[in-house]
Amino acid sequence: MKVHELAGLRITQALVxxxxxxxxxxxxxxxPLKGYRVTVSPGMGYTYLWNLQGREWDWVRLVGKGASxxxxxxxCGQSTLHLANTVGPGGTVVAFExxxxxxxxxxxxxxxxxxxxxxxxxxxxxxxxxVAQFQFDRHRPTMGRLSSANADMDNAEILEVRQIALDSYEKLGWPAPTFLKIDVEGGAAGVFGGGHELMKRCRPVVYxxxxxxxxxxxxxxxIARHDYRAFSVEGSPIEDPTAAYLTQLVCRPA
Structure with missing residues (x-):
């Protein structure tokens, strides 16, 4: 980026x-969230308020009214608000942060x-x-991850946080889910590892x-353990999720 372009970008950012x-x-x-009120934060600012994220929220259409x-x-609730708006008061959302x-x-x-x-x-x-150790960079607050995710973050501080297994959902009083949205910066193996009983009993769709x-x-x-099938967000079957660099997947029970 040229010097004058960089200067222009900084001025624009300062004005915003x-x-x-x-x-x-x-x-x-x-x-779809027009009229909602939000607290401005990294990842939830100008582009969020004016719905300028392109197709970032296309996957929310996979969720129906009344879903759990x-x-x-x-x-900070970027996806939570979209999910809540979609399921409506007849549904439920449990949001983990x-x-x-x-x-x-x-x-x-x-x-x-x-x-x-x-x-x-x-x-x-x-x-x-x-309890678990969590890597968190306050300058990149949308990018935190559990230390067990096997990927170190530069300039991150280590926080001690509460950790929950999905299989504890009944004893904690949460409704059985029909849909899981997972965005945990490398820690998905742990999410699935603590949720085998939930996956077997509830059979939720997974984004x-x-x-x-x-x-x-x-x-x-x-897919192998719980008899699921993988698809792109657009609905195309994915035979092997490790064969290509994929950034989003939808998994459905067979």
Missing amino acids: RAVYPFDSVQTVRRG IYDIGAN PTPDNYQRLVRNIDLNDLGYVTPVCAAVSTADG IELHSLEEREAVRDL
């Missing part, structure tokens, strides 16, 4: 931040929109109930954002 300062409450102006959703890796700052923004966004059918949970989802070969291998193992 002046109009939409972090932690201010703003109203979504366009798109687990939003695993909710961050382990880092305290992001969790507080998630709760605030839920409260701002009176979404009483959304349950926020301050925890990571992985292999077992307990997953993939960040590593290990996650693609975890999807391959899910």
Whole structure:
């Protein structure tokens, strides 16, 4: 990028931040969430408010009214609000976010929109109930991951966070899910590892954002162990999720 282009970008960013300062409450102006109120934060600012993310939320159409959703890796509620808007008051959303700052923004966004059918949970989802170490860079707050995800983050601090296994859903009083959204920056193997009974009993549809070969291998193992089939978001069958670099997959019970 040329010097004058870089300078122009910085000026534009400064102007946007002046109009939409972090932690201010703003109203979504366009798109399916028009009229919703959100707390401005990284990943939930100008482009979110004006629905400029292109096809980022196309996968939400896979969810129906009245569905029971687990939003695993909710961050500040970017996907949670879309899911809640889609399922409506007759559905439920359980939203998991382990880092305290992001969790507080998630709760605030839920409260701002009176979404009483959304349950926020301050925890990571992985292999077992307990505590875990979580890598978190405050300059990249949408990119945190469990240390067990086998990928170190530069400049990250280590937080101790609550960890929950999906198989604990009944004892924790959560409804059985019909749909899982998973975006955990490399930790999908842990999510599936702690949810074998849930996958066997509930047979939810799974939408997953993939960040590593290990996650693609975890999807391959899910397919083999629980008799699932993998598809692109557009619906094309995927025979081997490890054969190509895929960033999104939908897994359905056979």
